[in-house]
């Protein structure tokens with residue numbers, strides 16, 4: 487890549503920019519030759535700037551998360567690898583059960599809807615996600631036993647698993663693409679939320695898990711995903727509900 491192009495990319499990206507970087511340093515397999523350029527955008531606005539710059543330069547772009555499902559060739563990759571590890575916004579909305587709006591400064595890809603645990607007074611037909619004492623999600627991250635929580639009010643609209651339990655609000659978790667799945671699982675443990683247990687042990691990021699529809703034990707990410715926020719190659723933020731994803 488010529489020097490002027492390098493300078494433009496360095497000016498566009500607030501995060502790290504590496505040239506001719508061996509991909510073997512960034513994949514679980516430890517294989518892969520050099521990428522022409524690797525960009526590590528610092529946040530969503532930075533990512534939008536990087537994408538616009540790459541688009542204007544006519545450079546091909548490959549998004550990468552934690553590199554746990556990649557086998558790269560020894561000859562390397564032409565164009566740009568955009569690593570999303572630093573998009574680590576992670577938050578819960580309990581008050582309304584609605585996902586907060588996605589804006590340029592508050593990234594929200596994607597929304598995951600996770601339910602509080604079922605209790606004995608729950609209505610007929612409500613899904614059972616386990617009880618205190620069952621399985622991994624009954625302990626907080628600090629190891630202390632947790633009681634299940636019940637939240638009252640209107641159910642949230644949405645496609646998340648069990649989102650229509652009468653008398654119970656759904657809890658929305660919004661995670662940036664770079665959030666490690668283990669951080670998401672740890673949050674669910676800490677907050678006594680059931681539904682994401684199957685992700686425990688999968689070493690990827692949220693973005694990579696959405697792309698791959700990661701799963702285990704008969705469950706997959708699409709079971710708890712409600713929407714994906716994404717950027718076009720010209721840096722425009724868009725949102726797609728789970729139903730519209732193929």
Ligand SMILES: Cc1cc2nc3c(=O)[nH]c(=O)nc-3n(C[C@H](O)[C@H](O)[C@H](O)COP(=O)(O)OP(=O)(O)OC[C@H]3O[C@@H](n4cnc5c(N)ncnc54)[C@H](O)[C@@H]3O)c2cc1C
Nearest residue numbers: 549551552553554555663690691693694695697698700701
């Ligand atoms: C030890 C081990 C155990 C594993 N166990 C499981 C398992 O039980 N179940 C399972 O499903 N998988 C498993 N995997 C595979 C892997 O962890 C998953 O596929 C995971 O979802 C990949 O996430 P990642 O962030 O590492 O993605 P990467 O490897 O970085 O990328 C994978 C693909 O997703 C694309 N991508 C990544 N991030 C984005 C983004 N933000 N936007 C658009 N595209 C993106 C990349 O271009 C690439 O095509 C395992 C892997 C290892 C090494």
